[in-house]
Amino acid sequence: MPVSDPAPTTPAVRFAGVTRHFGAVKAVDGVDLSIAPGEFFAMLGPSGSGKTTCLRLIAGFEQPDAGRIEIFGESVERLPPYRRAVNTVFQDYALFPHLSVGDNVAYGLRVRGVGRAERDRLAREALTMVKLTGLEARRPAQLSGGQRQRVALARALVVRPKVLLLDEPLGALDLKLREEMQGELKSLQRALGLSFVFVTHDQSEALSMADRVAVFNEGRIVQVGPPEEVYERPATRFVAQFVGSANVLGAAQALALGGAERPSSLRPEKILLLSPGAQVPEAAVLIEGIVEDVSYQGPVRRVVVRSAAGLLLVAAVPASASNVAAGHAVRLAIPRAALQPMESEG
Incomplete structure (x- = not known):
């Protein structure tokens, strides 16, 4: 039919x-x-x-x-x-x-x-x-x-x-x-x-x-x-x-960054690279660490940072941030709202 x-x-x-x-x-x-x-x-x-x-x-x-x-x-x-x-x-x-x-x-x-x-x-x-x-x-x-x-x-x-x-x-x-x-x-x-x-x-x-x-x-x-x-x-x-790229955090890691105690995702472009002396934005958590790698990707630079606590984060920062290089100490601000709880970590 x-x-x-x-x-x-x-x-x-x-x-x-x-x-x-x-x-x-x-x-x-x-x-x-x-x-x-x-x-x-x-x-x-x-x-x-x-x-x-x-x-x-x-x-x-x-x-x-x-x-x-x-x-x-x-x-x-x-x-x-x-x-x-x-x-x-x-x-x-x-x-x-x-x-x-x-x-x-x-x-x-x-x-x-x-x-x-x-x-x-x-x-x-x-x-x-x-x-x-x-x-x-x-x-x-x-x-x-x-x-x-x-x-x-x-x-x-x-x-x-x-x-x-x-x-x-x-x-x-x-x-x-x-x-x-x-x-x-x-x-x-x-x-x-x-x-x-x-x-x-x-x-x-x-x-x-x-x-x-x-x-x-x-x-x-x-x-x-x-x-x-x-x-x-x-x-x-x-x-x-798979849909873009993300930092995937365990429940304890998400809680330490001000999120819910659940597995969470954090998009690299949501992470802010603070200039020296800049104030941490309200409702954000400060992370200090050392740059392990930087790659130029056109409009952004992909910056891999390891925090003092050993957490590895990938940030996508403006390409104009050309003074960031491997071995540099940096300050990152992570808005709490950028942490997205997931149904599962799998």
């Missing part, structure tokens, strides 16, 4: 206790998940964490061993990929080299039996949407990597899916083009009002584009929430260290 029109409050995608095993490996381990209509949702995690398998389960390329998958309220575990209201943009684009750009974009319409004139018209509209007007006659080999990525996007959108799945689509692009495409993808998603489900291992991509981020590890979702919440209030050591 095809997916019906959704009710306004029906999730675009819902997982209920979904599990997928490959032999003894639990690729997806009891995942519960709800993605809202019109939401840009990122699945973030390292290789082998389960995020791509979840995407393939939504697409229908994999079937769950247990649990339920719904797309706009309809159970889809038994539906083949072509009968689901989704489409996928792959990391390698999967374009047909022998077809023109226009025919690549129109391929899905051709499979659905749409007439030549209509599918050419719709393909032109889709190419205009991704800013490739006039390139219908070219072959994929005549395009840049960024243009091929746009063709793949147009091909996925031309069949008008209700959910667009993106499997690390920017991974093959250079940094500058990747950053440009991040903004364009987000603008396109807002204009179309579609649910985008974006898989990535790049935390900067997830934080910059997504409305919500699900962080995966070992087949499970360990935290889900808006990007700012996931970054500022990581639930576990894994989230704190």
Whole structure:
């Protein structure tokens, strides 16, 4: 049965206790998940964490061993990929080299039996949407990597899916083009009002584009929430260290720095490097120590400091602090509010 029109409050995608095993490996381990209509949702995690398998389960390329998958309220575990209201943009684009750009974009319409004139018209509209007007006659080999990525996007959108799945689509692009495409993808998603489900291992991509981020590890979702919440209030050591970088403190260490007696995270950029004679800010704790290492990272310098009590802290200080060097004695101020208690240290 095809997916019906959704009710306004029906999730675009819902997982209920979904599990997928490959032999003894639990690729997806009891995942519960709800993605809202019109939401840009990122699945973030390292290789082998389960995020791509979840995407393939939504697409229908994999079937769950247990649990339920719904797309706009309809159970889809038994539906083949072509009968689901989704489409996928792959990391390698999967374009047909022998077809023109226009025919690549129109391929899905051709499979659905749409007439030549209509599918050419719709393909032109889709190419205009991704800013490739006039390139219908070219072959994929005549395009840049960024243009091929746009063709793949147009091909996925031309069949008008209700959910667009993106499997690390920017991974093959250079940094500058990747950053440009991040903004364009987000603008396109807002204009179309579609649910985008974006898989990535790049935390900067997830934080910059997504409305919500699900962080995966070992087949499970360990935290889900808006990007700012996931970054500022990581639930576990894994989230704190995978999404950006963090000083992870034990309960006793956090208490000594003025925080709660619980495992806590402390982002390096929250630590203040005090100039000689400067007052310690109110609601902050002073730490004195010796610099063990300094590395220049563009806008900031990464400074590793060992306190008199033996605590090793990493601070991200402005790059203008060029007089900091290994062996220097420094004073650090740690705002108590910067200490974020975690659900667990694991």
